[in-house]
Amino acid sequence: MTTPVLEAVNVVKELGKGAGKVQALKGVNLALVKGELTLLMGPSGSGKTTLLSILGCILTPTSGIVRVEGEEVAGKNAEELAELRRKHIGFIFQSYNLFPTLSALENVRIALDVIGRKGYQAALRAEEVLREVGLGNRLKNYPSNLSGGEQQRVAVARAIAASPSVVLADEPTAALDSENGHAVMALLARIAKEQNRSVLAVTHDPRTLGYADRVVRIEDGLIVGEERRPQGLDAPEITDLTKRRKANA
Amino acid sequence: MILTLAFRNLFHDRIRLAVTLVGILFSIVLVAIQLGMYLGSSQMITSMIERSKSDLWITAFGAKSFEEGGILLTSRERHQALATPGVKAVVPLVVAFAEWRKPEGGSTRVVLVGTDAEDGALEPWSLVAGTWQDIKSPDAISADDTYFRELGINGIGDTAQIAMGRVKVKALTHRIRSFTQSPYVFTTLSRARSLLGADSDKATFYLVQLEPGANVEAVRHELRTRLEGAEVLTKDEFRDRSLRQWLFRTGAGLALIGGALLGILVGTVIVAQTLYSSTKDHLNEFATLRALGSSSGYIYKVILAQAGLSAVIGYILGILISLGILYISRNTPLPLVMTPGLAGALFGLTLFMSAVSAISAIIKVTRIDPAMVFNR
Numbered sequence: 001m002t003t004p005v006l007e008a009v010n011v012v013k014e015l016g017k018g019a020g021k022v023q024a025l026k027g028v029n030l031a032l033v034k035g036e037l038t039l040l041m042g043p044s045g046s047g048k049t050t051l052l053s054i055l056g057c058i059l060t061p062t063s064g065i066v067r068v069e070g071e072e073v074a075g076k077n078a079e080e081l082a083e084l085r086r087k088h089i090g091f092i093f094q095s096y097n098l099f100p101t102l103s104a105l106e107n108v109r110i111a112l113d114v115i116g117r118k119g120y121q122a123a124l125r126a127e128e129v130l131r132e133v134g135l136g137n138r139l140k141n142y143p144s145n146l147s148g149g150e151q152q153r154v155a156v157a158r159a160i161a162a163s164p165s166v167v168l169a170d171e172p173t174a175a176l177d178s179e180n181g182h183a184v185m186a187l188l189a190r191i192a193k194e195q196n197r198s199v200l201a202v203t204h205d206p207r208t209l210g211y212a213d214r215v216v217r218i219e220d221g222l223i224v225g226e227e228r229r230p231q232g233l234d235a236p237e238i239t240d241l242t243k244r245r246k247a248n249a
Numbered sequence: 250m251i252l253t254l255a256f257r258n259l260f261h262d263r264i265r266l267a268v269t270l271v272g273i274l275f276s277i278v279l280v281a282i283q284l285g286m287y288l289g290s291s292q293m294i295t296s297m298i299e300r301s302k303s304d305l306w307i308t309a310f311g312a313k314s315f316e317e318g319g320i321l322l323t324s325r326e327r328h329q330a331l332a333t334p335g336v337k338a339v340v341p342l343v344v345a346f347a348e349w350r351k352p353e354g355g356s357t358r359v360v361l362v363g364t365d366a367e368d369g370a371l372e373p374w375s376l377v378a379g380t381w382q383d384i385k386s387p388d389a390i391s392a393d394d395t396y397f398r399e400l401g402i403n404g405i406g407d408t409a410q411i412a413m414g415r416v417k418v419k420a421l422t423h424r425i426r427s428f429t430q431s432p433y434v435f436t437t438l439s440r441a442r443s444l445l446g447a448d449s450d451k452a453t454f455y456l457v458q459l460e461p462g463a464n465v466e467a468v469r470h471e472l473r474t475r476l477e478g479a480e481v482l483t484k485d486e487f488r489d490r491s492l493r494q495w496l497f498r499t500g501a502g503l504a505l506i507g508g509a510l511l512g513i514l515v516g517t518v519i520v521a522q523t524l525y526s527s528t529k530d531h532l533n534e535f536a537t538l539r540a541l542g543s544s545s546g547y548i549y550k551v552i553l554a555q556a557g558l559s560a561v562i563g564y565i566l567g568i569l570i571s572l573g574i575l576y577i578s579r580n581t582p583l584p585l586v587m588t589p590g591l592a593g594a595l596f597g598l599t600l601f602m603s604a605v606s607a608i609s610a611i612i613k614v615t616r617i618d619p620a621m622v623f624n625r
Binding site for chain 2: 049053058059072078079082083084085086087089091093094097100101102106109111113115118158161170180186198
């Protein structure tokens with residue numbers, strides 16, 4: 001059996017205080033393994049983003065256990081959690097969260113700078129991952145000069161630049177049109193498969209289903225269903241993207 | 250990347266950057282002017298003492314400053330000093346405020362300095378016209394060209410009256426300024442006594458020169474024992490006493506230092522306000538950095554780098570403007586002074602001010618919840 005890179009065991013999260021206190025997660029169990037793209041789907045308010053924040057070591061659970069690469073998160077302070085994120089986790093956000101004053105290349109470089117990779121080697125690595133996501137010709141462009149799809153691909157490049165074992169994506173296609181949405185999902189599926197990473201994407205978007213190896217459904221703070229989908233990398237868009245990359249190269 | 254991000258954050262909003270720079274610039278210029286005046290005043294107050302070639306100063310008891318020594322010492326003190334082991338020479342000096350009657354009418358106050366340059370203790374410097382020999386000629390004095398208007402004269406050859414006697418301008422000094430705004434007028438020792446109506450054995454100060462190898466403290470101790478009605482001060486002590494008198498007892502120095510502190514305060518508040526608002530605008534980016542795993546220290550460095558960059562740019566602009574003002578002030582009765590030490594101190598002050606200004610921004614960032622990156 002494959003060892004999980006990220007694992008939540010009976011995780012409970014309470015938000016708010018006093019009379020306003022709500023239980024956003026009510027005992028969630030989830031394990032992510034390398035080489036898989038997992039979709040976390042559920043209606044608004046079901047606890048998807050809270051679970052993503054806990055798995056990403058941004059929030060800590062009220063109770064339960066979270067392990068990142070076998071290391072328990074419990075009892076760690078904010079700086080230690082940041083270190084875990086640096087070492088193991090890459091993030092992709094719904095609104096891209098790129099730095100508007102930095103070019104595409106610099107946006108990726110800063111993620112490397114944060115983990116202490118600086119100078120020429122870092123610049124080479126940033127360029128390499130931007131080429132991997134098909135933005136080799138947009139290195140110097142600022143976010144304002146990139147389309148939504150391109151910005152999200154920069155965000156993907158930033159998330160994988162430091163070679164994390166886990167990539168967590170929050171609604172990665174929500175701000176994108178159909179074509180770009182498919183392109184980004186294909187990219188995430190490829191990252192999971194070709195780079196042997198664990199990718200978890202929170203989404204409402206039914207267009208993304210075709211790319212998933214596994215779909216986990218959450219409702220009212222509980223995992224209510226899970227299904228495995230065999231198609232994964234065979235989705236047509238992935239093949240198209242691979243062809244395009246080869247053509248670019 | 251820290252510097253790159255800080256630089257881009259700063260230059261992203263140019264109006265805010267301009268406000269920050271104006272804040273720093275205003276602060277630097279104000280502090281430079283105030284401290285430049287302080288230094289300039291200090292130099293004016295102590296210039297005579299600094300220029301003297303003496304190891305010790307004998308003054309009448311309680312002499313407050315160079316200009317306010319009274320003409321109270323007699324030849325008795327001089328002879329007692331000369332008889333002290335280790336003393337090579339004791340040179341008398343007469344210094345007193347006196348009324349200067351202008352050739353065209355009206356009067357002003359001058360500081361008359363009576364000295365015999367041959368004794369080698371104090372002589373007029375920066376002579377631009379005439380020589381010491383000219384000052385020794387009958388009724389001669391030297392005046393400073395900075396004060397022509399105040400003295401009502403135009404140059405060499407003009408006549409005026411000091412206290413009890415007619416004088417003729419036979420030499421000119423250049424930029425020997427007086428903190429009291431009463432111009433220094435040099436003449437010989439005997440003529441000064443005569444003009445001031447003082448006895449021929451009277452003096453304001455005795456400037457003591459020691460034998461080579463003599464122990465200053467030991468000689469001073471011996472002089473104190475012998476001269477009961479007088480004080481024996483080192484050059485540094487007399488300089489400090491003069492500074493205290495004019496800068497602090499009159500409140501002038503406190504006003505200058507107060508102005509400098511006000512400049513620092515205003516600059517700090519402006520820079521803090523703009524840095525805080527910049528940080529608030531970039532809060533999502535800092536939260537993103539935090540989510541990407543950056544340490545708090547990394548983010549603090551970005552904010553401090555922004556503060557540091559503002560400080561460097563603001564300082565360069567501020568110091569250039571200050572130097573311009575200094576240049577303009579060079580021929581006025583109160584010239585500003587800028588030394589490499591003051592320029593360095595101002596730079597350190599600017600960095601400190603900017604670092605303090607960054608505190609509010611850092612506190613704001615410390616409270617960032619990285620989970621906010623999911624709420625955009």
